[in-house]
Amino acid sequence: MALRFLNTMTRKKEEFDPIKKGFVKMYTCGPTVYDFAHIGNYRAYMFEDILRRYLKYKGYKVKQVMNITDVDDKIIRSVKGKDISASDYAQKFIDAFFEDIDTLNIERAEVYPTATGYVKEMVAMIEKLMEKGYGYRGEDGSIYYSISKFPDYGKLAHINVNELKTGARVKHDEYDKENLSDFALWKAWDENDGNVFWETSLGKGRPGWHIECSAMSTKHLGNHFDIHTGGVDNIFPHHENEIAQAEAATGEKFVNYWLHCEHLLVDGGKMAKSKGNFYTLRDIAERGYSPLAMRYFYVTSDYRKKIDFSFEALEASGKAVERLFEFLRRVRKMSGEDSTGRIDELVKSARDGFEDGMDDNLNAPRAMAEIFTFISEVNGIIDEGKLSKEDSKKIIDFMLDIDRVLGLKMESAFVEKELADEIKLLIEERDHVRKDRNYARSDEIRDMLKAKGIILMDSPRGTMWKIDEEYVSS
RNA sequence: GGCGACGUGGCCGAGUGGCUAAGGCAGCGGUCUGCAAAACCGUUUAUCACCAGUUCGAAUCUGGUCGUCGCCUCCA
CATH class of the missing domain: 3.40.50.620 (HUPs)
Incomplete structure (x- = not known):
């Protein structure tokens, strides 16, 4: 089109x-x-x-x-x-x-x-x-x-x-x-x-x-x-x-x-400097929200329609960005040989859907729905263990390509973050005590790290972690 | 008063004549897990604001009603 x-x-x-x-x-x-x-x-x-x-x-x-x-x-x-x-x-x-x-x-x-x-x-x-x-x-x-x-x-x-x-x-x-x-x-x-x-x-x-x-x-x-x-x-x-x-x-x-x-509304009404009911980007940042959450909130709306800003909506956007990043990291870890052979077809379908939406007066909601559908399909394939290393690369390439449009800094999902040594030691300790079935100590460590904004996720391949950066810890 | 936009499930939001009305969030059940988390699978809530009309057939077209919002010389 x-x-x-x-x-x-x-x-x-x-x-x-x-x-x-x-x-x-x-x-x-x-x-x-x-x-x-x-x-x-x-x-x-x-x-x-x-x-x-x-x-x-x-x-x-x-x-x-x-x-x-x-x-x-x-x-x-x-x-x-x-x-x-x-x-x-x-x-x-x-x-x-x-x-x-x-x-x-x-x-x-x-x-x-x-x-x-x-x-x-x-x-x-x-x-x-x-x-x-x-x-x-x-x-x-x-x-x-x-x-x-x-x-x-x-x-x-x-x-x-x-x-x-x-x-x-x-x-x-x-x-x-x-x-x-x-x-x-x-x-x-x-x-x-x-x-x-x-x-x-x-x-x-x-x-x-x-x-x-x-x-x-x-x-x-x-x-x-x-x-x-x-x-x-x-x-x-x-x-x-x-x-x-x-x-x-x-x-x-x-x-x-x-x-x-169209305008962005706050509490259902027009936002204007003269009314004094406005937030600057700096106000949003001070409340601990990621700029990418804000960007996602903007990007996934239809520019011809009014959008009603709220912090609830912004939180949902932040979660969506995090989910997107999780998907990218998950895909990237795939290193097997087993493949469904369907990835080319799925990527093409997703790209066509994305472009059809955007071609139609930049209909981003429609374009994004295609991406979410694609993500679900790929997740299913990963769970079946049939996403090969080659498939993984094709998916990452595709996602980074559409990110030229979305601008969500998807490549930053792959930036290796270093944990402090003391935290690495805690995670190692937890792995040990879990093997000994000392779950009291295990959960204690997990809660401790959670309080620091580090979320632990156990998987068959070992313990994974992520930094919960969308919100300031309170 | 003139011009214009909008009203879709608990929330956000696609869909401009025709299969069972996208997708997301939230909720619920399940798989997995020591428990979680993440992910996946399944799933509940829609007489598409209301009325009338056109049509074999309308969320989608036409007219009207109600409601919300915007522009009419600072305004993104």
Whole structure:
């Protein structure tokens, strides 16, 4: 089956057909660095990670650009009256962002342009828009985009601008605009901006929020590129405005496929920085949860559906990851010659099932169900003693291959962990006393180690152990 | 008010017209074990929110009702 995506523009699933065969150019809306990103933000970046990983898995060469908004109202507000520059303030959260995406094993994009690094390009695009009659200057000196000049305005969000409800959130200073839905391309400096401004041919001020994405995406990916993504809340007005700006300025179609991921909810409601009901990745880590559990929680959901975050769900995800790792370790230990001869067939079936799911708009739940079915089948074969060393290698290769998409660091399941000598001695002692049927002492040792987070498992081939690392011992 | 998403067993969650409605979690029984753990085998709970319609046949299509949630210019 061919790869298909649900395109927000058409509201239909469409077969993916890149502009240039074998190459994908994608732009993904990144963070505004005014605070630590929360776990809802990371759902979007995780979706984009799975998208780029799967495209690569399918053999495409990917160029991903993710912007970093390092100048905006909130950043300016945060540094006002403080002895820190806007750029230093933003840098702290840029650093945190990169630490977090490493923690989650999110692959780096090819380019991370910052807004402040592309003021020149933004000014150029605004001038072009002015030349073509799409922009006008308000009484306050700011420059606005006149949506009435762009007949297609609203085509992404499927919104009729005339029917927009003008709520209480429209500020008084919007009198400068000809139309209430016009948006700022360039914000003239005022005293609230402090020392955050650029002296340009447009005057003293700073760029509006939307222009950075239009300018930076076309700069790095060309006027017309394949995929543009973001959270559903970006559909309107942000992405709508990007289209208006870019297509008006370049005269070309902007983007072929618009992909948007749904929100992560907490307690059944929307999570937002402004509501203060959010967890950062750091909060999760402090509670002792593995980042891989968090990743699994994200990865195995359907990006088009809301997910309700809870620590119960996260614990279940942690168990699932551990089970996956146990499976890998178990398979790897197989060293016999006896084989069912069915492994090639099972692997093919699992791979086909996985790809069928992912091809269908990245349906990860379906793809993962295939993997679980596969695991059950292999486990059954192991119990029959019919998994050969060669079979084992094929299975490991397959699992590591799909992990290029899942990013669960499966290879780390094989990292040999060293136990402290005193613990090794205890395990040896326990083996001895078990042979003597001294089960009181045997169980005492097992409980002792369990308290230290080391789980012992007896098998015909000797005692195995694992470190229960998903939870902090309490 | 405009636009949109969703409502499947105790929980999570696949399934867009047709065999006995995936998969996971939790529970229960069994194999294995000194007992566990892990694994495997078996297994309980679904009038697919409700009503009406289309159809030989609907969780799946159409209309309506109820409920939950989101966007409507900071928002992933």
